[in-house]
Amino acid sequence: MRITQGTFSFLPDFSDDEIRAQIEYALGKGWACSVEFTDDPHPRNVYWNMWELPMFGLKDAAGVMMEVAACRKAHPNEYIKLNAFDSTRGVESMCMSFMINRPKEEPGFGLVRQECSGRVIRYTTHSYAPDRAPGKRY
Amino acid sequence: MNHPATVDLHAILRDANVQEVLDQLDRELIGLAPVKRRIREIAALLVVSRARKQMGLESVTPTLHMSFTGNPGTGKTTVALRMAEILHRLGYVRKGHLVAVTRDDLVGQYIGHTAPKTRDVLKRAMGGVLFIDEAYYLYRPENERDYGQEAIEILLQVMENQRDDLVVILAGYKDRMDTFFASNPGFKSRIAHHVDFPDYTGDELLQIAQKMIGEMNYEFDSAALTAVREYIDLRIRQPHFANARSIRNGLDRARMRQANRLFDTALNHNTQVTSQALTTITEADIRASRVFQGGEDPPVADDKRQT
Numbered sequence: 001m002r003i004t005q006g007t008f009s010f011l012p013d014f015s016d017d018e019i020r021a022q023i024e025y026a027l028g029k030g031w032a033c034s035v036e037f038t039d040d041p042h043p044r045n046v047y048w049n050m051w052e053l054p055m056f057g058l059k060d061a062a063g064v065m066m067e068v069a070a071c072r073k074a075h076p077n078e079y080i081k082l083n084a085f086d087s088t089r090g091v092e093s094m095c096m097s098f099m100i101n102r103p104k105e106e107p108g109f110g111l112v113r114q115e116c117s118g119r120v121i122r123y124t125t126h127s128y129a130p131d132r133a134p135g136k137r138y
Numbered sequence: 139m140n141h142p143a144t145v146d147l148h149a150i151l152r153d154a155n156v157q158e159v160l161d162q163l164d165r166e167l168i169g170l171a172p173v174k175r176r177i178r179e180i181a182a183l184l185v186v187s188r189a190r191k192q193m194g195l196e197s198v199t200p201t202l203h204m205s206f207t208g209n210p211g212t213g214k215t216t217v218a219l220r221m222a223e224i225l226h227r228l229g230y231v232r233k234g235h236l237v238a239v240t241r242d243d244l245v246g247q248y249i250g251h252t253a254p255k256t257r258d259v260l261k262r263a264m265g266g267v268l269f270i271d272e273a274y275y276l277y278r279p280e281n282e283r284d285y286g287q288e289a290i291e292i293l294l295q296v297m298e299n300q301r302d303d304l305v306v307i308l309a310g311y312k313d314r315m316d317t318f319f320a321s322n323p324g325f326k327s328r329i330a331h332h333v334d335f336p337d338y339t340g341d342e343l344l345q346i347a348q349k350m351i352g353e354m355n356y357e358f359d360s361a362a363l364t365a366v367r368e369y370i371d372l373r374i375r376q377p378h379f380a381n382a383r384s385i386r387n388g389l390d391r392a393r394m395r396q397a398n399r400l401f402d403t404a405l406n407h408n409t410q411v412t413s414q415a416l417t418t419i420t421e422a423d424i425r426a427s428r429v430f431q432g433g434e435d436p437p438v439a440d441d442k443r444q445t
Contacts, residue, residue, distance in 0.1 A: 052254065052257075053254070053258075055258075055261055057262050058261055058262055058264070059233045059235050059262070059264070059265050059266055060232055060233050060264045060265020060266070060303065061265075062232075062261075062264040062265055062300065062302075062303035062304070063260070063261030063262065063264040063265075063303075064261070066257075066260075066261060066264075066300075067261070
């Protein structure tokens with residue numbers, strides 16, 4: 001199951017040139033880009049691992065692409081996303097965040113039903129990937 | 139392959155507006171004739187190289203890394219700024235900004251600190267020009283565990299692999315740069331253009347002083363001008379002379395003395411000050427300098443090399 005999340009989630013995966021163009025847009029807006037990766041893509045998992053530090057003060061996308069390439073090399077078969085952070089006082093939040101890498105095979109999610117008191121049933125989505133140990137998920 | 143039979147060199151020059159930058163360089167920088175000639179040559183090479191690219195005769199980006207050597211205050215940083223603009227206009231760097239750094243910005247203080255620091259600087263400089271002032275401090279042979287070597291290795295790698303993204307200019311004293319290149323052949327072979335900045339002559343420094351003071355909306359009266367000339371001749375022979383930078387510091391002190399003089403007049407209840415008085419630096423303001431008593435002017439915080 002192809003997982004989508006963040007900005008442009010309805011579009012097909014970006015090529016490198018398209019990613020570069022988006023980074024240029026973000027840098028033009030004065031946003032700081034950062035790269036994050038994870039092997040646990042559950043939508044509720046907001047704590048992805050940081051790849052290096054957020055990059056402030058860049059003028060050109062080449063610097064960010066350098067880190068993107070390095071992260072892809074280290075984690076070729078995991079989810080990687082690119083964030084753009086607006087540090088303007090009063091805003092201070094992510095303005096753009098999109099996936100730039102995904103594993104070859106994505107096992108997806110299952111629906112888990114939990115029987116509760118009375119005839120209540122609680123539902124939750126369960127990601128298959130984290131059932132395996134970290135490092136063996138994808 | 140579809141390449142034009144002729145290329146309009148003039149059109150390249152016109153589109154890039156290179157002439158404008160070169161003229162600006164001529165106009166704004168006094169003296170430095172050999173440097174201006176070198177920059178013109180480099181610009182010519184780049185224009186022709188771009189024409190050759192359009193004809194399909196050249197596919198690889200030429201190596202553009204440079205080394206600027208010369209004594210302090212000879213205009214290396216200023217020329218580097220112009221160079222960034224020329225490279226930008228000709229399309230060799232995408233953004234054309236200049237990131238000026240020294241050893242402290244590149245080399246860390248403990249193990250594992252250097253690589254992220256150097257990479258951070260490189261990332262900020264991408265799309266523009268990285269200006270490394272006093273580059274020879276990166277290499278400290280007396281301490282084999284010095285982290286400078288790590289920074290050098292990362293720099294060399296990026297200089298080689300990402301030539302499209304970044305141009306590096308190394309700057310510093312001539313003799314120490316020569317030693318640095320001799321012990322780091324990797325750098326020497328990756329640097330295409332060596333530009334040597336000569337010291338200014340007394341006449342050039344006088345012109346520079348007049349230009350600087352004019353830009354700040356001051357002027358010398360005729361006696362002050364003679365005094366400045368004598369000041370320059372004395373200052374040149376003193377230790378720690380940093381060319382245009384020393385002149386600027388001398389002028390800053392003269393401005394302070396002028397302000398003090400006007401202030402004292404105001405305290406004597408002479409409150410009417412003409413704009414003439416506010417803009418004129420007199421002979422006394424210059425002659426009060428310690429340089430005339432055979433002493434040195436005290437170092438100013440901005441004089442980064444006066445140690």
